[in-house]
């Protein structure tokens with residue numbers, strides 16, 4: 725069977741350098757369509773996409789994320805959790821919308837948004853585009869909520885910088901299958917330590933040989949370094965999610 729999807733999936737790399745060529749309106753429409761065709765929990769379509777075209781806004785998002793290179797991407801999306809639209813619908817129908825404030829519905833929005841995001845990434849790659857998903861918009865979610873005038877029952881989750889790639893980074897090796905795939909019960913393999921040593925060596929070689937930002941790093945070091953991040957960064961997320969009307973308790 726001729727399968728073009730698997731080779732494309734196995735060739736994914738995040739792209740952070742773009743030519744200055746903007747996406748055409750048709751390309752943006754195609755990406756939005758690809759997002760909309762993603763599976764959606766209880767068919768509730770509980771996310772929205774914001775195209776950010778205003779250069780001042782893009783610059784502010786660059787400040788929040790620390791990724792000013794997003795300003796040169798051919799297009800920039802913000803993906804938001806969105807129960808607001810369905811609340812409008814419920815209110816018009818005279819139905820109590822209380823459940824839309826629940827943890828369950830917030831999670832459903834996160835699932836929908838994440839899956840739609842990946843559809844944009846994959847569709848873009850099939851169109852010769854490259855992209856990077858950006859969780860770093862959460863570095864100052866409160867500021868972003870203000871900048872984007874997000875109403876209650878919405879929350880910004882991810883950015884997507886997408887455009888014409890100007891580099892082809894090396895593929896980042898993933899964990900060996902036995903460390904991520906178990907049968908029937910959670911069970912790390914007995915030779916976990918050895919598998920990790922091998923993977924650390926593989927990743928260290930990747931970091932040392934790649935074209936840019938070469939460094940000495942293993943996966944183990946990467947994970948422990950992540951843990952030493954300032955806990956105050958993003959500490960206010962649960963409060964902000966609550967302020968947007970979602971009750972996570």
Ligand SMILES: Cc1cc2nc3c(=O)[nH]c(=O)nc-3n(C[C@H](O)[C@H](O)[C@H](O)COP(=O)(O)O)c2cc1C
Pocket residue numbers: 736737738739789791856857858859860861882895896
């Ligand atoms: C939810 C999510 C958030 C991410 N946030 C960022 C980000 O803020 N900045 C960034 O440069 N890359 C971000 N990435 C991209 C990851 O760093 C990247 O996928 C990972 O390092 C693997 O590299 P690859 O995509 O090139 O295979 C994010 C990816 C995901 C799935």
